[in-house]
Amino acid sequence: MRISLLFIDRKSFAFPLLLALLPLIFTQCGKTTQPLSENEDILTEEPATNPADPDNQEDQDGQTTGDYPNILFILADDLGLDPMPGYPIGGQKAFLPTLTQLANEGVRFTQAWSNPACTPTRASILTGKYGFRTGVLGVEQDNNIRPSERIIQQAMREQTDGVYRSSVIGKWHVTAGDAFEVPEAMGVDHYAGLFSGGVNDYHRWRFTTNGMTTTQNSYITTALTDLALEWINAQEQPWFCWLAYNAPHSPFHLPPNDLHYQGNLASDEASIDQNPLPYYLAMIESLDTEIGRLLSGLSSATLENTLIVFMGDNGTPNGVVQSPYVSTKAKGSLYHGGVHVPLIVSGYGVERQGEEEEALVTAVDLYNTFLAAAGLSPEDNLDSQSFWPLLNGASIGGRTFNYAEIASNRANRSGYTISDGHHKYIRFNNGTEEFFDLDNDPSEDNNLLEQSLSSSAQNALNALQSKAAEIRQ
Numbered sequence: 001m002r003i004s005l006l007f008i009d010r011k012s013f014a015f016p017l018l019l020a021l022l023p024l025i026f027t028q029c030g031k032t033t034q035p036l037s038e039n040e041d042i043l044t045e046e047p048a049t050n051p052a053d054p055d056n057q058e059d060q061d062g063q064t065t066g067d068y069p070n071i072l073f074i075l076a077d078d079l080g081l082d083p084m085p086g087y088p089i090g091g092q093k094a095f096l097p098t099l100t101q102l103a104n105e106g107v108r109f110t111q112a113w114s115n116p117a118c119t120p121t122r123a124s125i126l127t128g129k130y131g132f133r134t135g136v137l138g139v140e141q142d143n144n145i146r147p148s149e150r151i152i153q154q155a156m157r158e159q160t161d162g163v164y165r166s167s168v169i170g171k172w173h174v175t176a177g178d179a180f181e182v183p184e185a186m187g188v189d190h191y192a193g194l195f196s197g198g199v200n201d202y203h204r205w206r207f208t209t210n211g212m213t214t215t216q217n218s219y220i221t222t223a224l225t226d227l228a229l230e231w232i233n234a235q236e237q238p239w240f241c242w243l244a245y246n247a248p249h250s251p252f253h254l255p256p257n258d259l260h261y262q263g264n265l266a267s268d269e270a271s272i273d274q275n276p277l278p279y280y281l282a283m284i285e286s287l288d289t290e291i292g293r294l295l296s297g298l299s300s301a302t303l304e305n306t307l308i309v310f311m312g313d314n315g316t317p318n319g320v321v322q323s324p325y326v327s328t329k330a331k332g333s334l335y336h337g338g339v340h341v342p343l344i345v346s347g348y349g350v351e352r353q354g355e356e357e358e359a360l361v362t363a364v365d366l367y368n369t370f371l372a373a374a375g376l377s378p379e380d381n382l383d384s385q386s387f388w389p390l391l392n393g394a395s396i397g398g399r400t401f402n403y404a405e406i407a408s409n410r411a412n413r414s415g416y417t418i419s420d421g422h423h424k425y426i427r428f429n430n431g432t433e434e435f436f437d438l439d440n441d442p443s444e445d446n447n448l449l450e451q452s453l454s455s456s457a458q459n460a461l462n463a464l465q466s467k468a469a470e471i472r473q
């Protein structure tokens, strides 16, 4: 991998940032503890140690590699295809050198689906199951993941007799209220972050760890990066870090100027409300800058043994969504603007470099893909289908359909959708049905059910309805 060169490609004015980070980079290579800048009070827990696995050998940096790779899963909040470089949708793109380089060194998926909102997507990834099985279909208070679910962290822990260490850093948002001990109770070794669904202010937010919640006044995108660096660099065994930023979720705002490339934007509310898009782009760029800092803060040996997966949890929200998406077909909806998300996979074990992959994949597939990447067995009775062989050039049967679902207080939004990549069927809970020819109508404007269907369209509809009935049994 060439991730250590990430900053070389930045705009010229980013070079001072590289210089500023050099001491940090060298400090990490020297195995000393990562300073926490503004957040010295954030991380207090010493990582626990498990009995050493005899198969694991320490590398030159002290991190144990053994036969298992590390996995860094980065989840962005409310990020569709339209602001993302590399996807031919949307007009104004964020400048994202880190994610672009990850894509250049790995695989960018072009037909990846999430669910239309935060909680159901996160629950699907954690459990490898569709929401109608787990009961987590929406973002309301009653959409809690059941403690009895076997989440991916628990599966990795048990399959390796405790060798894998896991953390969830950042947004949890799959259990409501103040049951702050739930991540650890379900098998996560370390939780630190934003327990609820969002913040009112990126500079003032509620931080939870060790079952306790305090108020933090640091910029949250930077703080979560510090927490991830701190935890990863303290590990002595193979690790799985789930890093869930709340960026670029609202409130739209002007991030610190050294984190973005949008220039001198006014920071007053009226200016932001009048034209929020550049602020949204700046927030995505801040995310990218911090991911770059995170990767630069890891040793080369650790990076070489780490799989990196980046994904959006749902589409771009209305207010900042770009054409051809429209505000009624953005985040929260079953249309492509709600469920079509970026997915980039790079790093350890990914032999394909700089390639696009058109295979259908959905959020549930990450569960068994993570297990496959670690050389572990797929878990049975899940909806998750590993796409790991694809990353090494192997052709796999894969899934023949993408599926997404949502429950909302707005009845005309609740329902499910299924697609074979060419046609798409949506069934709303109020009985309304829609059917689109994506090849000729990617904006989903022309509901084919309002006219007579060709025989081929009828066959496609029958196949999608049959498949939906099969999986929803």
Ligand SMILES: [Ca+2]
Residues within 6 Å of the ligand: 077, 078, 117, 118, 249, 313, 314
């Ligand atoms: Ca979200």
